[in-house]
Amino acid sequence: MPSALPIADPAPADGALPASVVDGAADRAFGAYLHVPYCRARCGYCDFNTYTADEVRGTSRADFAGQAIGEVMLAARVLDAAGLPRRPASTVFFGGGTPTLLPTSDLAAMLDAVRDAFGLADGAEVTTEANPDSIDAAGFAELAAAGFTRVSLGMQSAVPHVLATLERTHDPANVPRRVAEARDAGLQVSVDLIFGTPGESLADLDASIDAALATEPDHLSAYALIVEEGTKLARQIARGEVPPVDDDLHADMYEHLDVRLAAAGYDWYEVSNWARDDNHRSRHNLAYWTGEDWWGVGPGAHSHVGGVRWWNVKHPAAYAQRLAVGESPAAGRETLDPETRRVERVLLETRTALGLPIDVLDAEGRTAVAGLIADELVDAHLAIRGRLVLTPRGRLLADGVVRRLLPNDL
Template sequence: MAYEIYIHVPFCMRRCGYCDFNTYTATDLGGGASRGNYAAMVIKEMKLVRQWQLDHGIDEPAVSTVFFGGGTPTILPAADLIRMLDAIRSIWGIENGAEITTEANPDTVDAEYIKTLADGGFTRISFGMQSAVPHVLRTLDRTHTPANVEAGVRAADHAGLRSSVDLIYGAPGESLDDWRTSVRAAVGLGVNHISAYALTVEPTTKMGRMIAAGRLPKPDDDDEAAKYEIADDLFSEAGLQWYEVSNWARPGYESRHNLGYWRNVDWAGLGPGAHSHYASPDALRSWDIAHPRLWGTAIAEGRVPWQGSEHISPEEDLEETIMLGLRLREGLDLKRVESKLGHEMDRSQLNTLSHDGLIVLDGDRVIPTRRGRLLNDALIGDFFDLCDL
C-alpha cells in the first residue's frame, strides 16, 4: 500500500498570463501565511492531519513519494523545503528509496540550491520549461530562457538528481515548427522524463481576457492534436515511452507520485487549496481552504484547515477508476471494474471501441491507443455507456 504527500507552495514571483492556479505574489498574506513562516505553518498542518488520521482509524504506512508543487516551491529557501521533508520523516516516516520531487522555476534555482536539495534528501526536480521559443515564452509571460533550463538540468545531473521538464503546447501564435523546436530542445537536454500539456485557457486569466477580446487567437483543437502527435513521435524516437496521456519517460523513470494519483492511492495534500484522498475506512476526498490567510488562521486555531470534504460513493469510485485507468499505458483492469460493478461485463461490447481504433485489449486490460488518447473524453464516455453509468 502506497501513501503520498503533496505540499502546495502558493507563492510566485509573478503570475503568468495563462495561470489560474491558487498562487499569490505577495510575500505575506496574513494569518501566519508568509514566505518566511510557510514551512512552520505546513509542519503544524502535518501534525493536525496526522492526529485527524489516527482519530479516524487511518494509520498510514511510511511515505512512498513526496511532491512539492505550486506556485513556485523553489521561491522558498532550500532549507525550508528540507525542513518540511524532515518533518514528514519524523511524523509519518519515509520509506527507503522514496521519490522526493520539487517543481522548480528555472529562474529561481542555481547549482548551489540544487545541491542543497540533493544533500537534504530530494531525488528529483521538475523544471517548468514550457517552450524553447522566445516569442512563445513571452506569450506565456515566462521570464526564463532556454539557457536557464539547461543550466538547471546540468546542475541536477551533477548533484545526482533526476530531472523532468514540462512543456505546454497550443499557445497563441505557436507554429508547428515552433513546437518541434521545443520538443527537440527538451529531448536534447537528455532528461529521462517529459510532460507535455495542451494549453488550457481559463476565462478569468489575463490570457483568457485577451482571447475573449480578440487580441489573441483562440487555441485550435486540430492544431493541438497535431502537436500531440509530433510530441509523441519525437519522444518515442528518443526512447521516451508514453505512460500517461500527457507524460513520457524512459522505462523506470516514470513519476511514481503521479502514478499514485492515477492509481487512486491515499495521499495527504498540505497547503492552501491542496486536495487529499483516503480510500478507507470510508472513501473520502477533502480540500484545504484556498486563501492562505484563512488557511493559516485555521491552523493557528488548531483546526485541520479543510474548506470541505465529501464521501466518494461506489458509483463515483467506479467512474474515477475508469477515468484514471483509461489515461495509462498500463491500462484499465477489467477485473477491477467488474469487482466494483458486482458482475461480469459483456466484453464483446468492447469490440466497438477496438474497431474504432480507440483501444487495444491485452488480456484483462483495456489500453488506449494514440487515437484513444487524443479522444480520451469520448473514450471514457463510451466506456461509461458500456457500464450503464
C-alpha cells in the same frame, strides 16, 4: 484568480476521518503533497491556486514553512486517531506555485517534518517543482543533501514568442544549465512542456522538443494548453488580442510529440507523460491515477484517504488562521460511494499505459469495447486479454472514449 473550490459537505474542524478509511489501508501506498502557493509573477494562462506577494495580506511567505509543518503534525494526529496503520511516505511532492522561491532550508524543514511524522519508505521518491530562474547549483546540492531525489523543471517552451504569450519570464538558456546542475547533484530530472499556445507553430514545437531532448532528461511531461475561464489569457482571446486555440493543431502537435519522444527512447505511461524507463516514471502522479492515499498540505491542496476526499481553504491567510487556532484547514470533503469510486477508476486508469481491467466496466461499458476496437481507439490484442489500453489515436480522443465506457455516468 484561481478557480472556485468544489461544493461538498463541510469538513469537521478537527479534521477527523470516519472509521471506514481503515478498510484496506495496509494495501494502499501513502504519499504527501505540499503545495507552496507563491509565485514571483502570475502567468496569464495559469488557473492554479497561486499568489504573488502583492495578493496576500495577513500572512507572509516567510511564515509558510512553519504553517505547513503544523498541518503535517495535524495529519499525523488525524491519521492515528482514525486507527490507520503507520505507513511511511513512498512519495513526497512539492508543487505550486514555485516551491523554490522558498529558501532551500524551508523545503528541507518541511521534508524533515514529513519524515518525522510518517517516515520515508526505502527508495522514496521526493520531488520538487522548480522554475529555471529560481534555483542554482548550490540549491540543487542542498536539496539532494536534504533527501530530495527528483526535480521537475518548468520549461514550457524554448521559443521566446511562445513564452511571451504564456507570460513565462524565465530565461530559456537557463533550462539546460539547471538540468546539468540538478544531475550533477544526483537528482533525477523531469522537464515540463506546454503545447498549443496561441501563435505556436509545429516548427516552434519542434524547436522546444529539440531543446528539451538536448538536455537528456529522465522524464518529460507535455500538456495541451487549456484556456481556463477567468484567466488573463481567456480575456485576451475574448477581446481578439490573441488568436483562439486551434484544437486540430493541438491534435497534430500531440501526435508529433509522441512520435518524436518515442524515437528518442521515451515511452508514454500516461496521456501527458513519458519516461526513459519504468524507474523514471513519476510514482507520485501514478499514485493519483491508481487511487492510492495521500495527504495534501497547503492552501487549496486536495487529499484522499480511503475513499474520503477533502480540500483546504484556498487563501494563504485563511489557511494560516485555521492552523493558528488548532483547526483543520479543510474547507469541504466528500465520501465516495463504491459506484463513484468505480467511475473515477475508469476515468483515471484509462489514461495510463497499464490500462484498465475490462471487468471494472459495467455491462454497457463492456459492450462499448467492441466499437472502440473497431474505431482503433483501444488496443485489440490487449482488450482480448481483458485489459483496455488506448492506442495513439485513442489518447487523442481519451475523453470521448471514457464517455462511451460510462454512458450513464457522465
